[in-house]
Amino acid sequence: MTRKDRIDPDKKGAASAWATAMQDGDGPRYLRLVDFIERAVADGTLSPGERAPAQRTLADLLDVDLTTITRGFNEARRRGLIEARGPLGTFIAAPRAELAQRVDLSMNIPPPPQGLDADALLREGLSRLLLRSDADLLMTYHIGGGAAADCAAGAKWLEPVLGTLDPARIVVCPGAQAALAALILAFTAPADVVLSEPLVYPGLPHAVAQLGRRLETVATDAEGMLPDALDAACRLHGARMLYLNPTLQNPTATTLSEARRRDLLRVAQRHGVRIVEDDPYWRFAPDAPPPLARLAPAQVCYVSTLSKTLSPGLRTAFLTLPDADTRMRVLAALRSFSLMAAPLTNALAMQWIEDGVADDIFQGVRAEAQERQRMAAQLLGTAAGANAGIHLWYTLPAYWQARELAAAASTEGLAVAPSTAFECGHGGANAIRISLGATAERARLQAALRRLSTLLASDRSAHAQVIV
DSSP states (O other): OOTGGGSOHHHHHHTGGGTTTTTSOSSOHHHHHHHHHHHHHHHTSSOTTOBOOOHHHHHHHHTOOHHHHHHHHHHHHHTTSEEEOGGGOEEEOOOOOGGGSOEEOSOOOOOOOTTOOHHHHHHHHHHHHHHHSOHHHHTSOOOTTOOHHHHHHHHHHHHHHHOSOOGGGEEEESSHHHHHHHHHHHHOOTTOEEEEOSBOOTHHHHHHHHTTOEEEEOOBOSSSBOHHHHHHHHHHHOOSEEEEOOSSOTTTOOOOOHHHHHHHHHHHHHHTOEEEEEOTTGGGSTTOOOOHHHHOTTTEEEEEETTTTTOTTSOOEEEEOSSHHHHHHHHHHHHTTOOOOOHHHHHHHHHHHHHTHHHHHHHHHHHHHHHHHHHHHHHHOOOBSOSOSSEEEEEOOTTOOHHHHHHHHHHTTEEOEEGGGTBSSOOOOOEEEEEOSSOOOHHHHHHHHHHHHHHHHOOGGGSOOOOO
């Protein structure tokens, strides 16, 4: 007689909805149980107030250890999916009041992978790190720009993107923003012009302004920056630097074709303009064109941060430079405001890269991002982008303006980023960027996107304001 055969028939009927709990996913079994509860609540298979099977009954039904069920229930309770009512048993929890806390659709961070136990991953990673390293060394000053082993790990991480790299060309930075600031300091002078697209990552204009440089924009089309417009801007402004985010661009989610990349490289080379390629999303894009730095390594400074692919808590970015001379100039600039990357988290990141854990985490992040993109496409309809990456660009209907929509969303407990947050001097866009990673629970994100969809469909112009 199997464990399932021993279940009381009445109890087996009550537990039938749970019978497939372990079928999907490949992570730890207790997390697969939690994921099942989350999905089942979202699709209506399980309803708020419904009683869950007793833990022992469920363990027999699923043929797993009781400790697996207990651990899964504890995690589900922590996430607010179930609630214990003493001797009455365990019940599916009512949805949380969404207005009690904003759902963040404005912060561009990678989503947590399904089936990954972050607590266990950190504990194991730090334990292994302490076994391999001296704790005192992890708590003291380190070489600015990364030790040889750090640069070698960076070369390994970037190999699928840029091919085989000489680690001596790599600088390890405490985040992409620090890398951008160091590049601006190293290769431009006060009042010099930096060129970018009109809609751009907000950290760039902030760094340019704070460092006393000037940002000018170059016209774009549906694909991205126009080579003829870049040529005209170089002639007009005598620019020293061009900033590009060519793959799944932030915020518009557009990707430059290989032909367009080569055209822009030729224009920049003709005018002696150094290109900064900020490329955090290349790994997310299916069949992405080669990075500019792979097409013209002597012309491009390449920035790749782990904050957008693994976790923002890993403040590590790899900056790949053309040669030893440019590396020394960037190191000198970087040291003027940031001596080193944080040794402990940096060492953890390097260990994860060397052990293959970083790649495993990223594969989970990418799979979760793809699932969230599919969810957004179903709930919001057509949006710009390749249905990849951690954000999308949504052009608004004429009856909504970006600032007004963002304000209205805020009253609904939703934070979105209006196009005005990304504009550099010139308006024209009427859109919002919707980021899909900051909300940890997929079910909560789904509910938020439903609310946003309802808001987007609501024509505020059709409702006259009542004044009393």
